[in-house]
Amino acid sequence: MIRTRILDQLSIALRHAAPQLNALSVDDAVLAGLRLERPRNPEHGDYAVNVSFLARHTKMAPPKIAETIAAHWTDPSLSASVVGGYLNLRLSETVFCEALTALLKESEPGKNASLLGEVILVEYVSANPTGPLHIGHGRWAALGDTLVRILRHCGAQVTAEFYINDAGVQMRNIALSVLLRAREVLLEREKLSADIQRVEAEVPYPGDYVSDIVRELLDDQPELNAQILAFWQALLQANPEGPILWAMHSDSVPTDLLKSIMTLTRDRMLSVQRALLDTMRVTFESWISEKAYLYDRDVITPSLQRLSEQGFTYEADDALWFKSTEFGDEKDRVLRKSDGSFTYLTPDIAYHHDKFNRPEGYNLILDIWGADHHGYIPRMRGAIQALGHNADQFEVLLGQLVNLIVDGERTRMGKRRKMLTLQDVIDEVGVDATRFWMVSKSADSALDFDVDLAASSTSENPVFYVQYAHARCCSILRNAVESAPNVDTGELNPPFVQAEALTEFEAQLTPEKLALLFDSLAEPRDRAVLGNLLLILDSFEDTVKDAARLRAPHFITQALMDVAAQFHSFYNVCRILTPDPAVTTVRLMLVRAIQSVLAQGLELLGVSAPEKM
RNA sequence: GCCUCAGUAGCUCAGUCGGAUAGAGCAACCGCCUUCUAAGCGGUAGGUCACAGGUUCGAAUCCUGUCUGGGGUACCA
Known part of the structure; x- marks a missing residue:
C-alpha cells in the first residue's frame, strides 16, 4: 500500500531531521499525529502531510519544519515539495504501477489482518416472533450483516447471532x-x-x-x-x-x-422472518431462543443469584430490584415483578452473562440496537459489570430509526393495521437497492426510506451506478478476448488480445510491465485521472479497516461510488480495447483491478455484482 | 425536566484525529452516442455548515449555552 510506504519514508526522514528540529523525539505519539491526507487541489500533489502540529513540539514555524523534513527526504519516487506547513508529495508512475501490481496479486482486495485474533459475537435484528419484520429490522439486518462481513475481512473471527424473543408478555x-x-x-x-x-x-x-x-x-x-x-x-x-x-x-x-x-x-x-433474512442474504450462525435457551434450561435464576450474592439486588414493593444506579443508571430497575414473573431485563442479563461465558471466549460482545432502546444501555452495562465481566468488551451500536415515506408522507414504522412490511419493501425495491440504501448512510442519522422513489425511479439509486460500473468492466474483459463480427463485412475480427496471452501476462506481472499504462496516455489530464483511480483502488484496504474500526459500513458504499465514478470518467477519455495488443493488455489489467475491487466491495455489502446489465 | 441522535446546496446525505478554495447524488440548465454498455461522461448554477459565545496558528469538526426536529425516560420489549 502506498500509504504505508509514505509513512515509512516520513518516519525515516523525521528521525534524520530530528537534530535540526530542536531535538524532536520521534515517538509513537508524534508519528500518530502525522496525518496523511489527499489534497483537494490536485496541484498540491497526490498526498500531503500537514506538519503544523509539530510546531508545538519543536517551537518552530510550520514552513521551516516542512522544509527541514523535505531536506532529509530520500525516496525519489515520492517527490516532496513544501507549501506553507504542508509537505506535498507527488508519486512517480512507478509507485502507481507497483500498487496496481500488488492489487492484482490480491485474490480478495482489502483483506487484512487488522483484527486478527479478535473473537467477536455480533447480535442483531433479534425481533419478537410476533409479526413480520418491519423496515427498521431491515436496517439492522443490512447493517449487521455488512458489518460482520467487514469484520471478517479484517481477520476477526465473528459469530452472528439472532436472539429470538419468544418468551414474555x-x-x-x-x-x-x-x-x-x-x-x-x-x-x-x-x-x-x-x-x-x-x-x-x-x-x-x-x-x-x-x-x-x-x-x-x-x-x-x-x-x-x-x-x-x-x-x-x-x-x-x-x-x-x-x-x-x-x-x-x-x-x-x-x-x-x-x-x-x-x-x-x-x-x-420465525420461519417467515428467516425466509426474508435469507432472501436478503443475511445469515446467522446462531439462533438463540429466549424460551428454550434461557427459561427452559433454567439459567436465569443462577445469574440472578449471582447478582444478589454480589449485593446488587434488593426487595421492595413485592418486587426484586437491581441496583443499576450504582453503575450510573438513572434509577434502579425491576428484575422480578410483583406477580413473580421476570421483566425483559432479567433473561437478557442471563443471556449476556452467557455470552461472556461461552467457550469461544469472545473478546467483544457487539449488539446492534435501535435508538429506541438507548436508555437500556446503562442497566445492561451495569449488569455486566455487576456480574464481574469487563464492560469494555460490551459494545452497543445504536442505529437511528427509519422513517418510511409513502405517498410523500412520513409513516412511523410499527405494528399498524395497514403497515408496509420489510417484505413489501423488498418486493418493491429489491434486495440490492434495499441493502445498499440501508447502509449508505451513517447509523447515527435517522433514515428516510422513500418507497415510491426507490421503486419508481430505480435508475436514480446509487447501487445501479456501482453495479453498472462492474458490469461494464466485465463486458470489456469479455469483449477483449472474443472474436466479434465486423459491422460492415460480417467477417469475424480477431480478438483484441489472446486469452492465454492475457493470463500469461497477469501471472508474470511486474510493475515495469505496467509502465505502458501511463506512457500510452498523451494527455496529462488523462494521466491524472488514471493516477487518481489507482489511488482510490490502493486505499480500499484502508477504507475496509476504517469501516471496521468505526463500525461504519457506509465508508464502503462511499468508496465504491468513488471507484465507479473515476472508472466511468476514465472510460470516457480512454479506450481500453485498442488495435495495439500491448496497450490493450495493460489497460485490461487496470479494468481487472477495478472489477475486482468493485466485486469485493459489493460482496461486503451483500449486494450482487452483475456481469451484464 | 433529564438522557441521546441529528440540523451542511432546492431535496437526500458524506465530510475519518481540528488543516489548503466546503463535497457527492437527485432536481435545474448547457453540451457529448458511427467506436469497448449513454443505467455513462463533461460543464454551469446552487452555501451565514441552525444560532451565539469560547478554546488556538487554524473550527462544519472540540467545549459551553440557545433554538428546531427524531428517539428514550415502564413492574412493555
Missing part, C-alpha cells in the same frame, strides 16, 4: 390476538353464529397478518381448529345475553390452548 399478547381473530375466520366459515359480534375487545396486535396466521393455523391444524371453536362456543353459550367483554375472559383461556397457539404462531412467524 408479547408472546402471550400475540397468542391472544390470534385466538381473538380466529372467531372472525370461524364466522366466515359459518361454524360460529353472528353472536360473535357481542365480543368487545382491544386487540393487542391488530395487524392484518394475524388473520393470515389464523387461516394457516386453522387449515394446518384441525385439532387446534376444533379446540378454538369449542372455546368460543363455550364462551358464547356461557353468556347467552348481552355483550362479552373480552378482557374479563382472556385470563380464563385454557393454558394448553394458549400454549399451542403460542408455539405454532412463534414457529410460523
Whole structure:
C-alpha cells in the first residue's frame, strides 16, 4: 500500500531531521499525529502531510519544519515539495504501477489482518416472533450483516447471532390476538353464529397478518381448529345475553390452548422472518431462543443469584430490584415483578452473562440496537459489570430509526393495521437497492426510506451506478478476448488480445510491465485521472479497516461510488480495447483491478455484482 | 425536566484525529452516442455548515449555552 510506504519514508526522514528540529523525539505519539491526507487541489500533489502540529513540539514555524523534513527526504519516487506547513508529495508512475501490481496479486482486495485474533459475537435484528419484520429490522439486518462481513475481512473471527424473543408478555399478547381473530375466520366459515359480534375487545396486535396466521393455523391444524371453536362456543353459550367483554375472559383461556397457539404462531412467524433474512442474504450462525435457551434450561435464576450474592439486588414493593444506579443508571430497575414473573431485563442479563461465558471466549460482545432502546444501555452495562465481566468488551451500536415515506408522507414504522412490511419493501425495491440504501448512510442519522422513489425511479439509486460500473468492466474483459463480427463485412475480427496471452501476462506481472499504462496516455489530464483511480483502488484496504474500526459500513458504499465514478470518467477519455495488443493488455489489467475491487466491495455489502446489465 | 441522535446546496446525505478554495447524488440548465454498455461522461448554477459565545496558528469538526426536529425516560420489549 502506498500509504504505508509514505509513512515509512516520513518516519525515516523525521528521525534524520530530528537534530535540526530542536531535538524532536520521534515517538509513537508524534508519528500518530502525522496525518496523511489527499489534497483537494490536485496541484498540491497526490498526498500531503500537514506538519503544523509539530510546531508545538519543536517551537518552530510550520514552513521551516516542512522544509527541514523535505531536506532529509530520500525516496525519489515520492517527490516532496513544501507549501506553507504542508509537505506535498507527488508519486512517480512507478509507485502507481507497483500498487496496481500488488492489487492484482490480491485474490480478495482489502483483506487484512487488522483484527486478527479478535473473537467477536455480533447480535442483531433479534425481533419478537410476533409479526413480520418491519423496515427498521431491515436496517439492522443490512447493517449487521455488512458489518460482520467487514469484520471478517479484517481477520476477526465473528459469530452472528439472532436472539429470538419468544418468551414474555408479547408472546402471550400475540397468542391472544390470534385466538381473538380466529372467531372472525370461524364466522366466515359459518361454524360460529353472528353472536360473535357481542365480543368487545382491544386487540393487542391488530395487524392484518394475524388473520393470515389464523387461516394457516386453522387449515394446518384441525385439532387446534376444533379446540378454538369449542372455546368460543363455550364462551358464547356461557353468556347467552348481552355483550362479552373480552378482557374479563382472556385470563380464563385454557393454558394448553394458549400454549399451542403460542408455539405454532412463534414457529410460523420465525420461519417467515428467516425466509426474508435469507432472501436478503443475511445469515446467522446462531439462533438463540429466549424460551428454550434461557427459561427452559433454567439459567436465569443462577445469574440472578449471582447478582444478589454480589449485593446488587434488593426487595421492595413485592418486587426484586437491581441496583443499576450504582453503575450510573438513572434509577434502579425491576428484575422480578410483583406477580413473580421476570421483566425483559432479567433473561437478557442471563443471556449476556452467557455470552461472556461461552467457550469461544469472545473478546467483544457487539449488539446492534435501535435508538429506541438507548436508555437500556446503562442497566445492561451495569449488569455486566455487576456480574464481574469487563464492560469494555460490551459494545452497543445504536442505529437511528427509519422513517418510511409513502405517498410523500412520513409513516412511523410499527405494528399498524395497514403497515408496509420489510417484505413489501423488498418486493418493491429489491434486495440490492434495499441493502445498499440501508447502509449508505451513517447509523447515527435517522433514515428516510422513500418507497415510491426507490421503486419508481430505480435508475436514480446509487447501487445501479456501482453495479453498472462492474458490469461494464466485465463486458470489456469479455469483449477483449472474443472474436466479434465486423459491422460492415460480417467477417469475424480477431480478438483484441489472446486469452492465454492475457493470463500469461497477469501471472508474470511486474510493475515495469505496467509502465505502458501511463506512457500510452498523451494527455496529462488523462494521466491524472488514471493516477487518481489507482489511488482510490490502493486505499480500499484502508477504507475496509476504517469501516471496521468505526463500525461504519457506509465508508464502503462511499468508496465504491468513488471507484465507479473515476472508472466511468476514465472510460470516457480512454479506450481500453485498442488495435495495439500491448496497450490493450495493460489497460485490461487496470479494468481487472477495478472489477475486482468493485466485486469485493459489493460482496461486503451483500449486494450482487452483475456481469451484464 | 433529564438522557441521546441529528440540523451542511432546492431535496437526500458524506465530510475519518481540528488543516489548503466546503463535497457527492437527485432536481435545474448547457453540451457529448458511427467506436469497448449513454443505467455513462463533461460543464454551469446552487452555501451565514441552525444560532451565539469560547478554546488556538487554524473550527462544519472540540467545549459551553440557545433554538428546531427524531428517539428514550415502564413492574412493555
